[in-house]
Amino acid sequence: MPSDTALDNPQNLKGNWNYPTQMIFGPGRIKNLGQACKTLGMTRPLLVTDPGLAGLPMVKEAIAANEAEGLPTGLFDAVKPNPVGHNVEEGVKAYKDGGHDGVIAFGGGSGLDCAKAVALMVGQSRPLWDFEDKGDNWKRVDPDGVAPIVAVPTTAGTGSEVGRASVIVDEASHTKKIIFHPKMLPSTVISDPELTVGLPPNITAATGMDALAHCIEAYCAPGYHPMAEGIAVEGIRLVKEWLPAAVHDGKNLAARAHMLAAASMGATAFQKGLGAIHSLSHPVGALYDTHHGLTNAVFMPYVLAFNRPAIEDKMGRLAAFLGLENASFTGFQDWVLALRAELKIPEKLDGLGVGDERIDEIAEAAAEDPTAPTNPVPAGAAEMRRMFEMALEGRL
Template identity: 60%
Template sequence: MSDSDFFSNWNYPTAMRVGAGRITELPQMCRELGMATPLLVTDPGLAALPMVQAIVEQCLVDGIPLAVFSEIKGNPTGENVQDGVGAFKAHGCDGVIAFGGGSALDAGKAIALMVGQTHPIWTFEDVGDNYLKVNTRGMAPVIAVPTTAGTGSEVGRSSVITDQDAKRKKVIFHPRMLPQIVLLDPELTLGLPAPITAATGMDALSHNLEAFCSSSFHPMAEGIALEAMRLIHIYLPRAVANGNDLEARMHMLAASSMGATAFQRGLGAMHALAHPLGAVYDKHHGLLNAILMPYVLVANRSAIEEPMRRLSSYLGLSETGFDGVLDWVLLLRREFGIPHTWAEIGIGEDAANEIAAMAIADPSALGNPLPLSAADYRGIFLNACRGKLG
């Protein structure tokens, strides 16, 4: 397939501009949304790269001056969002371009939400009808430009933000947090280091896998998740092996967006554990999900035999059923150098009770195909410490 085969406009779940080189259309997209002085929200690593400087210069030439805010952590915090709101107001901005991986996308969407609010950000945690407290007239428009293929935050209606005082990740939600325009340009992901490609790709897999295993009735999300995992099966190994494989990068961007669309059906124990682990240990979210994946699959086995049979058949795995999918996941982890235990990334057994209590309270736990107790979560955590499957 040629590069032009991927050049298209989609309108699900929002307006999406898809294709290599389409970053050049960014000024036009700003004008479509009435942005004259956007705030480009990115992470410190990207902000230092020539790519971002080139975008700033291109937009300036096209009459769209950008302010840049990059003071965000890998797991963005409430303080990061507050600082971003300050930058938005100091520069007289009228919109947000969220540019980067999941941290930049989540922070950018949260900043765009908070620029017109009088309540603290935690008021809008995804609990009950808190979203009704949002002053929607104060929200700024958002263009989302992912540079990794993992979180799918570009098509999400929420942001995961760390409350450092509570040592807890909180989901901030409002339906209008969904970006108005998403730009999927695979050229922006070329050369991403293999370990980050692998960890973010496994994050995309975790979203689709948990959505597919959820018992909620949502056939559209189920179908999207299934096809996304086929794309990941084919293209993630290629993207990790060759960071300049444009076709693989394009399909992984699609699979990532598909995962965040599919998990409207629900997530599960992987994310219920990964969220508190990220908040307490400040580790990469995708890596945490990748380590957890086989342990959670085994814990849920009695409830997911049938979906695993369908998945293994759809992927054309040599062994069908649950064992075939588990072997595939373990093979991917070995191929990508993903650690098998918490000890390999500096997490010990001492926090088992704390993490289990936080996991059972996490909103993602509601989507798990089996109801799990705090003792169950503690067991999964300890199995991941000890490398014990089954």
């Protein structure tokens, strides 16, 4: 019999489930970009990406291909690695000044998040922060003012291409805020693994660990959502089988494709919820400008250890599915530690340049983060501080 007794009660078997969008998946599928834009009624899209990608052939070729199909395409690339509200404001200005009628979100998590926020804000009268994912703030959005979006991921991590939210830094408060509305979900996603082939090994590892964090936390989050859990479990298997291969041989197109799928699966699954890995990573990223996936990877085993009383049985089932020799919580945690070592992930926070000088601020912010309520073990500021200290000391 299942050990999760809360789910023995039919009254607890309730949920609101939404699943992703049209996905055009596979090598070479970037050639479908122009048609995807036209299908959504775009005649003059704005491509939003980060400055690193903007100078690469893949972006120049995408814009040129659109031009050849009669789709003049603008470019906005003033996006920070952890995008800030000012980036969104500048993107909205570029959209309006250029007379654009749709957004191509092109890039990793930063480019995709900023692009989706730009698409949201081009037709709103309220400021961005009025749409923070708290309560029913999303109902303040004028849905008719949201521009259509085509998403083109170039990393396999955040899964932002199938998400209904963006993580944007509020520079005034130095906090990461989640901006949410259902229409922020891109109408079409073009997932072409050839676009990820040039990703350096360290970024491949960090983004892949972000996908793993999404899948693990979605699987462990309390509540009833068996579809999300099933997708999360298969996403974890894909990471196990293919992330090391993608890191060690970036030209392995099969590994790149499977990791793109795993990233989208993680973001699809985490509508069930996330947890303290993300609750802690968000303030650390906002204050120290660390890479989000890498930060998640550092916190991962410590949060798992903290949550062990609530997830031990579930992790045993997961370990058995993954074919781990030790089909238990310990076996799974040992696999996570071994994977981190193989991918050269820092063991402790000092590897990210993070110390204890802002521990109280981080603990308070983590406890208030929108991801905190779905941590398997309830965690306020004291508990977040404890996990942060574990990650500082390398203590499981």
